[in-house]
Amino acid sequence: MDLPSDEVLRGIVRAYARLRSEHGSAIGDPPLVEPTGEFFPDAFHGDAASVARLLRRMIELSPVADDLPIELAFLAPDEGHGGGGCGSLACGSAGAGRGRGVEDVGDGYRIFVSAADVPQPVLLTTSLARSVGSVVLREAGMEPDAADEAASEIAAAACGFGVLVLNGAAVWGKSCGGLRMAQATAHSVEESAAMLALFGGVHGAIPARVRRQLDVTQREALDLAVAWAESNPLLVETLRDRPAILATGSIEIEPLLGLVGRWLNRRKIEREMGLPVTSTSRAKSLS
Numbered sequence: 240m241d242l243p244s245d246e247v248l249r250g251i252v253r254a255y256a257r258l259r260s261e262h263g264s265a266i267g268d269p270p271l272v273e274p275t276g277e278f279f280p281d282a283f284h285g286d287a288a289s290v291a292r293l294l295r296r297m298i299e300l301s302p303v304a305d306d307l308p309i310e311l312a313f314l315a316p317d318e319g320h321g322g323g324g325c326g327s328l329a330c331g332s333a334g335a336g337r338g339r340g341v342e343d344v345g346d347g348y349r350i351f352v353s354a355a356d357v358p359q360p361v362l363l364t365t366s367l368a369r370s371v372g373s374v375v376l377r378e379a380g381m382e383p384d385a386a387d388e389a390a391s392e393i394a395a396a397a398c399g400f401g402v403l404v405l406n407g408a409a410v411w412g413k414s415c416g417g418l419r420m421a422q423a424t425a426h427s428v429e430e431s432a433a434m435l436a437l438f439g440g441v442h443g444a445i446p447a448r449v450r451r452q453l454d455v456t457q458r459e460a461l462d463l464a465v466a467w468a469e470s471n472p473l474l475v476e477t478l479r480d481r482p483a484i485l486a487t488g489s490i491e492i493e494p495l496l497g498l499v500g501r502w503l504n505r506r507k508i509e510r511e512m513g514l515p516v517t518s519t520s521r522a523k524s525l526s
């Protein structure tokens with residue numbers, strides 16, 4: 240598994256920085272949402288009411304006003320994407336944007352959910368997280384055309400839903416030809432992990448328990464992304480404290496460093512900036 244290219248990483252950082260620069264005060268310091276009973280305590284029965292409760296819980300966890308009118312619309316399994324194959328996520332044309340989305344209905348929004356996603360927790364929570372990200376962007380004044388799947392996922396990650404997005408970036412399932420990995424997001428698993436690692440850098444270390452909420456592919460991607468973020472402490476700190484610089488200026492990406500190299504690089508930056516030197520006992524985010 241490799242990191243995304245520097246060009247792709249710059250694009251993610253710039254979009255994240257623009258969101259923080261223009262709407263950081265509204266986003267605040269959100270919790271890192273995990274797919275556990277702590278964040279989603281309501282019973283789920285696989286019906287429309289359960290999906291509505293799940294969505295409402297996500298709205299409450301987001302910077303969107305709790306009383307914003309939200310409608311749910313369910314799409315039949317054959318709506319929103321082409322035919323072919325056996326119809327499973329791992330077969331045919333399933334993928335980013337397949338029958339999911341957000342529509343402005345004047346005083347609120349209509350969120351579309353594929354009925355095929357409802358019995359599959361990862362697909363459902365990923366779809367809803369993306370939709371909440373789209374609503375955040377629209378409420379922030381972004382034009383609908385700009386609040387596309389990719390931008391919505393970055394907004395979702397910035398608002399604390401990065402774990403849910405990452406889980407949907409690599410979903411293993413049976414297909415006509417056997418076991419295959421499908422992608423239910425616009426960003427790859429490596430790109431989604433980078434967004435989550437940036438969130439951890441901005442808001443504090445990612446708890447080790449988060450790894451238990453991820454499959455093997457996602458854990459490997461997150462470990463790599465966290466190592467990249469820790470190899471770029473100045474970039475992460477600028478994203479946290481002065482995002483406007485990254486939103487409009489050039490973005491320098493440092494190469495991936497080993498554990499000792501990351502520690503030495505941070506000490507070098509701290510000495511050059513006249514900051515207190517970080518203790519060698521500093522806890523690592525995914526240790």
